Amino acid sequence: MADRSLALKIGIVGYGHLGQFLVERIQREGPEVGLQLAFVWNRNSDKLKDSVPKELIVDNLLDITHRDTDVIVEVCHPQIVKEFGVRFLSHAHFLVGSPSALSDPQLEQELRTAAKQHSKTLYVPSGALWGxxxxxxxxxxxxxxxxxxxxxxxxxxxxxxxxxxxxxxxxxxxxxxxxxxxxxxxxxxxxxxxxxxxxxxxxxxxxxxxxxxxxxxxxxxxxxxxxxxxxxxxxxxxxxxxxxxxxxxxxxxGNATYNSFWSSLLVCKGHGGRVFLC
Ligand SMILES: NC(=O)c1ccc[n+]([C@@H]2O[C@H](COP(=O)([O-])OP(=O)(O)OC[C@H]3O[C@@H](n4cnc5c(N)ncnc54)[C@H](O)[C@@H]3O)[C@@H](O)[C@H]2O)c1
Structure with missing residues (x-):
């Protein structure tokens, strides 16, 4: 079992299919692989009440800067990347689950700049991409x-x-x-x-x-x-x-993409102020 004090603190933004998968897996396997939950946010927090401890539920995304977090994982919607991506990178490494948001060249540039400025890594999960x-x-x-x-x-x-x-x-x-x-x-x-x-x-x-x-x-x-x-x-x-x-x-x-996403999360230990495919 990994030393809990060294565990990476993971904030999950979004609690749909992928968010629930990640929260459950961190709760189940986190201690063995060196991960623990920092917080979970969903636009409807009622959905979290039965499965996430109260002290880990965040009601307002603007409050996450008060949470001790190593990696913020967006598994929600491209709009959230647009609205909060730069803020996330000012606080922690950022695994962007909806990378289609970066098809907006201005947003892509803002995120690349924020990563560099704050020496945080913008992680892009390879998902179903081979090679x-x-x-x-x-x-x-x-x-x-x-x-x-x-x-x-x-x-x-x-x-x-x-x-x-x-x-x-x-x-x-x-x-x-x-x-x-x-x-x-x-x-x-x-x-x-x-x-x-x-x-x-x-x-x-x-x-x-x-x-x-x-x-x-x-x-x-x-x-x-x-x-x-x-x-x-x-x-x-x-x-x-x-x-x-x-x-x-x-x-x-696809089923295998969930496991691929988990493998991507395990890579997010900090790779400097840049974009990193994981
Ligand atoms: N990178 C990858 O390989 C990969 C794989 C699967 C899904 N995704 C992406 O990750 C995200 C989540 O996927 P999922 O399968 O869990 O989806 P989902 O529909 O099951 O869950 C999405 C969650 O986000 C919430 N949500 C939707 N739109 C929102 C908005 N505008 N503002 C705030 N909350 C909003 C929903 O209520 C839901 O809780 C999607 O953007 C999806 O495209 C990426």
């Missing part, structure tokens, strides 16, 4: 030429704005919903593109405008999501990966 560290390495050594990501899911697993998929019928098969820049895709599918956003942040020389995203609805995918990544480098270099992510019908997030 993110390799993409980041190619980006950093100037050999990344192009990057495209296709996500295919059952139509019940998409949450799209503008009624883009309101007319689907069981058995209709495959339908390409969008193909283009990840920058334009993020506002259309904010809950479905975190993996692509993580890739665009790793590939900062291409950025959200230069990384290509495609989303495909496929009624044959009742048991899993598929994530395909194609990376292009110089002189004919290329890598293609296909990830099959088991997922229930209607689930936005």
């Amino acid at each position: 993110g560290q390799d993409i980041q390495r190619m980006n950093d050594n100037g050999t990344l030429r192009a990057l495209s990501i296709r996500m295919s899911k059952h139509p019940s697993c998409f949450r799209l704005t503008g009624g883009l998929l309101s007319d689907w019928t069981e058995g209709e098969g495959r339908r390409v919903l969008y193909h283009g820049s990840v920058a334009k895709l993020c506002p259309i599918a904010p809950n479905n593109v975190n993996t692509m956003a993580a890739a665009a942040i790793a590939a900062s020389t291409l950025g959200f405008c230069g990384v290509t995203g495609e989303i495909v609805s496929d009624t044959a995918l009742a048991d899993y999501h598929i994530v395909e990544v194609e990376v292009t480098g110089p002189d004919g270099f290329s890598v293609k990966t296909v990830r099959q992510n088991p997922a229930k019908l209607g689930a936005v997030t």
